[in-house]
Amino acid sequence: MPVQVRGEVLDVRRAGVYYVLSITAPGIPEQFRPGHFVTIGIGGEESGLILRRAFAIHQVQSRGVYGGTLDVVVGVQGKGTRWLSGRRRHDTLDIVGPLGKPFILPKEGVPCVLVGGGYGSAPLFMLAEQLRERGCRVDVVLGASTEEKLYGVLDIKRVSSMLTITTEDGSSGTKGRVTDVLPDIMERNNSAVVYACGPMGMLASVAAIAAEYRAYSQCSVEESMACGIGICMTCVLPVIGDDGITRMVRSCVEGPIFRGDLVRWDEIGTIPADALGAPALDLS
Amino acid sequence: MTRAMFGHGIGSAAPPVPNTDMSAALASLSMPSPVLTASGCAASGRELDQFFDITKIGAIVTKSVMLRPRSGRPTPRMCETPSGMLNSIGLQGPGIEEFIEVDLAWLEARGARTVVSIAGESVDEYGKVAQKLRTVGGADAIEVNISCPNVSDRNQVFACDPEMAANVIQTVRRQSDSQTPIFAKLSPDVTDIAEIARSVVRAGVDGLTVINTALGMVIDLETMRPALAGVTGGLSGPAIRPIALRCVWQIRQALPDIPILGVGGIRTGFDALQFILAGANAVSVGTMTFNDPSAPMRVHNELALALAERGFGSVSEAISYGHRGADIFETAGEGEIELE
Ligand SMILES: Cc1cc2nc3c(=O)[nH]c(=O)nc-3n(C[C@H](O)[C@H](O)[C@H](O)COP(=O)(O)OP(=O)(O)OC[C@H]3O[C@@H](n4cnc5c(N)ncnc54)[C@H](O)[C@@H]3O)c2cc1C
Numbered sequence A: 001m002p003v004q005v006r007g008e009v010l011d012v013r014r015a016g017v018y019y020v021l022s023i024t025a026p027g028i029p030e031q032f033r034p035g036h037f038v039t040i041g042i043g044g045e046e047s048g049l050i051l052r053r054a055f056a057i058h059q060v061q062s063r064g065v066y067g068g069t070l071d072v073v074v075g076v077q078g079k080g081t082r083w084l085s086g087r088r089r090h091d092t093l094d095i096v097g098p099l100g101k102p103f104i105l106p107k108e109g110v111p112c113v114l115v116g117g118g119y120g121s122a123p124l125f126m127l128a129e130q131l132r133e134r135g136c137r138v139d140v141v142l143g144a145s146t147e148e149k150l151y152g153v154l155d156i157k158r159v160s161s162m163l164t165i166t167t168e169d170g171s172s173g174t175k176g177r178v179t180d181v182l183p184d185i186m187e188r189n190n191s192a193v194v195y196a197c198g199p200m201g202m203l204a205s206v207a208a209i210a211a212e213y214r215a216y217s218q219c220s221v222e223e224s225m226a227c228g229i230g231i232c233m234t235c236v237l238p239v240i241g242d243d244g245i246t247r248m249v250r251s252c253v254e255g256p257i258f259r260g261d262l263v264r265w266d267e268i269g270t271i272p273a274d275a276l277g278a279p280a281l282d283l284s
Numbered sequence B: 001m002t003r004a005m006f007g008h009g010i011g012s013a014a015p016p017v018p019n020t021d022m023s024a025a026l027a028s029l030s031m032p033s034p035v036l037t038a039s040g041c042a043a044s045g046r047e048l049d050q051f052f053d054i055t056k057i058g059a060i061v062t063k064s065v066m067l068r069p070r071s072g073r074p075t076p077r078m079c080e081t082p083s084g085m086l087n088s089i090g091l092q093g094p095g096i097e098e099f100i101e102v103d104l105a106w107l108e109a110r111g112a113r114t115v116v117s118i119a120g121e122s123v124d125e126y127g128k129v130a131q132k133l134r135t136v137g138g139a140d141a142i143e144v145n146i147s148c149p150n151v152s153d154r155n156q157v158f159a160c161d162p163e164m165a166a167n168v169i170q171t172v173r174r175q176s177d178s179q180t181p182i183f184a185k186l187s188p189d190v191t192d193i194a195e196i197a198r199s200v201v202r203a204g205v206d207g208l209t210v211i212n213t214a215l216g217m218v219i220d221l222e223t224m225r226p227a228l229a230g231v232t233g234g235l236s237g238p239a240i241r242p243i244a245l246r247c248v249w250q251i252r253q254a255l256p257d258i259p260i261l262g263v264g265g266i267r268t269g270f271d272a273l274q275f276i277l278a279g280a281n282a283v284s285v286g287t288m289t290f291n292d293p294s295a296p297m298r299v300h301n302e303l304a305l306a307l308a309e310r311g312f313g314s315v316s317e318a319i320s321y322g323h324r325g326a327d328i329f330e331t332a333g334e335g336e337i338e339l340e
């Protein structure tokens, strides 16, 4: 069950273009599973920025001097993330979490491949560790437009069987996109599960490749969220249910992790005509 | 009063609770608190129950429900604005039947007071939704969201036309149990909100919810197109608080006795108190619940303190106190006003 806590910033570090915040958050690490996210209030009590911002939980520690702590990786996009990047040790933050449905892990030690775009690598670290503990082979592919926008290359290397890097400008690793190298990796390792986190376009391509190789895919989506806890209906996308019916589902509570083959990627931002309650059906 | 920002976890170390009598009433609905949730900002209460005990606030006002399942509008459906947000959800929902089976049943089992918000695209649809609700009971009150376009009349919004608004209310009144209080939720996007208020009161509502969102828009400078897929959206949050407060004030001036549920940008107990002083009998906390999931409970606690600090022993003493001296009221005693 998610909790709302006042966290204290323990540390803010730069990592390429990103800021890594370590925050005390009693009650959240204890419940954490890879893929969960938190939302953070922006600007303090009187703030005119009233919507919380969502961040994947990167690392957690449930014990230690500070009790439970967690790390988030923040890429500066606009006002909210800029404010967060300016936090200092001892500042307090309003944190809600853990939120969302986590990644589903295979019962047995099957070969897995983890794909992260930009800060999308953040939730993959603890996932990789847990998969390794289950005896899975863990191949990792990290991609970004340029080297500075890769996150955690050295650290994730330690928990991956093999790490492949791609950058669009060729500043690090293979020049190109993660999807250029993914088919080869899946072919070579017989990957059974693909885990992906990154921009929607990347997720759509990864899901398509996974389907081609008959692998199971788990994609962490990023939709604009006003509440993060399931009460506002802003974060919806078209997902096919067990009954074969497409519904506009809330990515904050039913996701952010979805099976790649069930998301109607090409129709995100639309209401598919056959979705439950779509205007087209209303007329029939 | 210092504001306990983090209502739950840390904040449930709530400020010392003063002896203020926090009981409140909206027509025949009696509640232990004058603070409710707002429609569309609390779903059906289940998610918020993780953050505070939803039976402790006045009532859960559920997301407006229509006759059939509805997918809503395409995304992006929201956009942050200064001290507020725009939304164009498009009334996504499960339809009245699933709502009754799943949501209303849960709320009843949980023991929460429930105000069911209903919507429609035609007078007929409002009537049918009300009829279905009547057959199951379980709604402690009905809030009629009339900020919907009337498909059979050039998509004119019911709430913006006194006659159309009255038609909806008459129909819902006729289809509902006479014991169930019915509230009409008004839109601020009208020239004279008191005129609409009078019209729905004549049509038989038991109270008014004031206000719904105000229509607005934002253009995204990257795409140089409207930021919302629906082009325009409803503005909510502290940005509209002064407008909402003005609407409550004007309606209270026009209709001294009608129960009013005040809503718009309420963030703290002080904000809630302003609405009560302006004439609201109770308030709904909407958008700020997105900012702080325990906001309704926190606002209740802060309001209790704010009332006590000003020497009010109860919520009812403070209702319309801001109007004292105005000659439209029959004053009951020294600077005091009795409304009900
Ligand atoms: C489940 C989830 C996990 C995320 N994990 C991370 C992470 O680990 N690291 C990280 O840097 N970012 C992450 N994001 C994206 C992050 O939430 C946005 O970058 C951030 O909200 C942008 O806020 P801003 O004020 O800087 O930008 P603005 O553009 O000023 O934001 C305006 C509004 O739009 C929303 N918004 C804008 N961009 C996004 C976006 N990409 N996703 C969701 N909402 C957005 C904001 O929440 C805000 O309400 C995640 C988003 C989601 C939904």
Ligand SMILES: Cc1cc2nc3c(=O)[nH]c(=O)nc-3n(C[C@H](O)[C@H](O)[C@H](O)COP(=O)(O)O)c2cc1C
Pocket: A232, B038, B039, B040, B041, B063, B064, B087, B089, B091, B117, B145, B185, B211, B212, B213, B234, B235, B236, B237, B238, B240, B263, B264, B265, B266, B284, B285, B286, B287, B288
């Ligand atoms: C995301 C969102 C969804 C809403 N959905 C509804 C709705 O379904 N029915 C309704 O009557 N009002 C709806 N509203 C309006 C609120 O109930 C409220 O009247 C308005 O937002 C002003 O109050 P606030 O500033 O406290 O949010 C919605 C508001 C928001 C922000």
Ligand code: FES
Pocket: A224, A225, A226, A227, A228, A229, A230, A231, A232, A233, A234, A235, A250, A251, A252, A253
């Ligand atoms: S962000 Fe509010 S329902 Fe998902």
